[in-house]
Amino acid sequence: AQKITQTQPGMFVQEKEAVTLDCTYDTSDQSYGLFWYKQPSSGEMIFLIYQGSYDEQNATEGRYSLNFQKARKSANLVISASQLGDSAMYFCAMREEYNFNKFYFGSGTKLNVKP
Amino acid sequence: GAVVSQHPSWVICKSGTSVKIECRSLDFQATTMFWYRQFPKQSLMLMATSNEGSKATYEQGVEKDKFLINHASLTLSTLTVTSAHPEDSSFYICSARGLGANEQYFGPGTRLTVT
Numbered sequence: 001a002q003k004i005t006q007t008q009p010g011m012f013v014q015e016k017e018a019v020t021l022d023c024t025y026d027t028s029d030q031s032y033g034l035f036w037y038k039q040p041s042s043g044e045m046i047f048l049i050y051q052g053s054y055d056e057q058n059a060t061e062g063r064y065s066l067n068f069q070k071a072r073k074s075a076n077l078v079i080s081a082s083q084l085g086d087s088a089m090y091f092c093a094m095r096e097e098y099n100f101n102k103f104y105f106g107s108g109t110k111l112n113v114k115p
Numbered sequence: 116g117a118v119v120s121q122h123p124s125w126v127i128c129k130s131g132t133s134v135k136i137e138c139r140s141l142d143f144q145a146t147t148m149f150w151y152r153q154f155p156k157q158s159l160m161l162m163a164t165s166n167e168g169s170k171a172t173y174e175q176g177v178e179k180d181k182f183l184i185n186h187a188s189l190t191l192s193t194l195t196v197t198s199a200h201p202e203d204s205s206f207y208i209c210s211a212r213g214l215g216a217n218e219q220y221f222g223p224g225t226r227l228t229v230t
Contacts, residue, residue: 033217043206045221091158101147103219105158
């Protein structure tokens with residue numbers, strides 16, 4: 001089974017509106033970390049936000065927030081007030097405690113922000 | 116902070132030659148560095164993990180004799196693609212993680228084209 005599933009290959013959102021990018025994960029570990037990265041067309045991977053499995057509060061970083069639903073094993077990224085510069089690929093990733101070095105990446109979601 | 120650089124950003128080489136890609140952590144000590152490969156419109160595929168001063172750990176299916184990784188210092192790791200072939204053409208991205216840190220910080224990537 002895939003460790004990380006991103007079911008939306010592409011998304012469109014109107015500028016200034018909010019958008020949710022879906023991510024579900026599969027692990028039997030009790031301790032794990034969830035990450036979101038942004039990859040613009042230039043190719044660089046930009047770290048956005050982190051959520052630990054034991055964190056009770058949903059992580060927030062500026063316009064990014066992570067909607068963490070542990071029982072559903074989902075870690076959706078919410079981008080508020082979308083900007084044209086948000087157009088990029090977005091990858092969800094997970095790291096399990098027993099293998100601290102290995103990141104599992106999803107297949108990515110291509111977000112297009114329309115003016 | 117947490118800047119990772121890669122050099123070169125793109126390289127074209129002839130089949131049969133070797134290419135070295137450098138990955139540097141500029142403002143932190145990277146105890147662990149990672150090398151990924153990314154095909155067009157696909158996710159990142161972890162090739163290997165290296166800890167400073169140790170031999171790299173390669174993922175299943177990655178030829179260690181073809182993709183030589185050296186992590187000689189806390190700020191530098193190199194990936195050498197030996198006897199390159201056109202099928203090695205890809206986008207190679209490194210990332211680095213400091214001791215005890217949660218997130219990995221990625222370099223800008225190197226686009227390799229083998230003719």
